[in-house]
Amino acid sequence: MRIVFFGTPDFAVASLRALISSRHEVVAVVTAPDKPAGRGQQLAQSAVKAFALEHRLPVLQPEKLKAPEFLEALRALGADLHIVVAFRMLPELVWAMPPMGTVNVHGSLLPNYRGAAPINWAIINGEAFTGVTTFQLQQEIDTGGILLQKEIAILPEDDFGSLYQKLMELGAALLVETVDELASGTLKAHPQPQQTDDLKHAPKIFKADGELNFSLGAEAVHNRVRGVSPFPTAYTSLSGKTLRIFKSRFELVDEGQPLPAAGTYETDGKSYLRFAATDGWLYATDVQLDGKKRMAIADFLRGYRF
Numbered sequence: 001m002r003i004v005f006f007g008t009p010d011f012a013v014a015s016l017r018a019l020i021s022s023r024h025e026v027v028a029v030v031t032a033p034d035k036p037a038g039r040g041q042q043l044a045q046s047a048v049k050a051f052a053l054e055h056r057l058p059v060l061q062p063e064k065l066k067a068p069e070f071l072e073a074l075r076a077l078g079a080d081l082h083i084v085v086a087f088r089m090l091p092e093l094v095w096a097m098p099p100m101g102t103v104n105v106h107g108s109l110l111p112n113y114r115g116a117a118p119i120n121w122a123i124i125n126g127e128a129f130t131g132v133t134t135f136q137l138q139q140e141i142d143t144g145g146i147l148l149q150k151e152i153a154i155l156p157e158d159d160f161g162s163l164y165q166k167l168m169e170l171g172a173a174l175l176v177e178t179v180d181e182l183a184s185g186t187l188k189a190h191p192q193p194q195q196t197d198d199l200k201h202a203p204k205i206f207k208a209d210g211e212l213n214f215s216l217g218a219e220a221v222h223n224r225v226r227g228v229s230p231f232p233t234a235y236t237s238l239s240g241k242t243l244r245i246f247k248s249r250f251e252l253v254d255e256g257q258p259l260p261a262a263g264t265y266e267t268d269g270k271s272y273l274r275f276a277a278t279d280g281w282l283y284a285t286d287v288q289l290d291g292k293k294r295m296a297i298a299d300f301l302r303g304y305r306f
Contacts, residue, residue: 001080001100001183006030010047011168012085015105018172019083020055024179027077028058030087066091081182083175084137095137102137103178105171107164108202109133109149111192114142115202119167120160120209124227125200126219129153130163132171134178136189145189147182150174159226159247205232210244212236214263218250218280225282236275238265238289239306246294247286252279267306271298 001024005016008031020026029052037044045053052059062070071093082095082102095102108118110133115121122130131151136144150170154163181187210228212221212235225234225248234245251274253259260266260276267273274281288294289304 001025001179002027002078003179004028004030004074004077004079004082004098005048005085006082006087006090007048007085008032008046008088009086011107011164011171012048012087013051014168014172015083015085015175016048016051018176019179020057022176022179024183026057027079028060030060030062030074032088033061033063065094071097081179082137083179085171085175089141090137092139100182103134103147103175103182104137104142104144105175106133106135106142107167107171109151110135110142110146112200113202114199116204118202119163120205120227121200121202122227123154123158123160123163124223126223127154130167132167132174134174135192143192145191147187147189148174148178159229161230207232210234212245212275212282214275214277214282216277218252218277218282221275221277221282222248222250233288236263241290243284243290244288244294245284245286246288247284249283249285250277251281251283253281267301269301269306271301273297273301 003019003024003026005019005026007016016029029048031046031048034043034045036042049059060070060073074094074097079098081100082098084090084102084104090102106118108122109131113121129151131149133149134147136147138144152166152170178187205228210232212224214221225245228234229246235242236245237243262276262278264276265273272283274283285297286294287297287300
């Protein structure tokens with residue numbers, strides 16, 4: 001099939017790489033316009049654009065997806081199918097254009113975790129499993145008919161960074177399988193369940209979502225650390241400065257065992273720094289203080305004076 005690929009960050013690159021290695025033809029790539037970045041504010045390409053140019057694929061970078069000149073260029077490509085991986089919301093003029101519509105890859109087992117940050121919230125909520133879904137795009141976000149799904153375990157040592165990498169590769173493989181089956185006519189979408197109150201959602205993650213609330217249980221605080229590491233990163237206050245926590249572990253105490261006020265810290269000054277939660281302790285094991293480098297807790301404690 002002739003495919004136009006829509007994507008911007010590195011998560012989408014794995015899917016684009018898999019497609020160009022398949023029997024299908026990627027006739028063009030649509031990605032975000034170059035944006036100023038870094039101290040010099042020089043224009044920077046998206047990860048998808050850089051990869052596309054390396055592989056000599058035509059690149060379109062529309063400011064507006066409803067612009068007549070963009071829509072005309074898109075129609076001229078004669079695509080059978082559009083594919084979207086980590087791109088902004090498409091207008092119906094775009095997603096309904098090709099004969100076979102538009103397929104999206106989403107980093108959750110839909111219908112749960114619709115939204116911009118499914119990987120983060122699955123970890124924050126302490127899920128044991130997640131996965132990837134390919135589905136047909138329609139107007140309401142992440143609600144189209146499901147094509148294929150693949151499940152994966154969330155390991156205790158997983159954080160957002162490691163699970164992101166796993167789902168990126170899993171999604172790429174599932175996408176090629178989806179396109180192959182669509183091309184052969186053997187795959188039909190099945191509708192998602194209607195909206196219900198018990199569905200879990202995945203709104204966009206902001207810096208403020210990394211602030212630790214020690215009035216929760218120790219495991220919940222630990223999962224928050226995992227769910228926002230390495231970005232935007234969990235943080236708390238230590239002697240008036242911001243302490244970012246990249247890795248942690250937790251320890252529950254016996255019911256009835258006294259604990260200091262939530263958020264109180266204890267340390268031996270050598271090997272551990274821990275914060276009280278409602279039912280145990282959060283041990284910070286990989287940290288960064290304002291103005292300092294990221295380091296293991298023993299190295300941090302060696303140089304810090306409480």
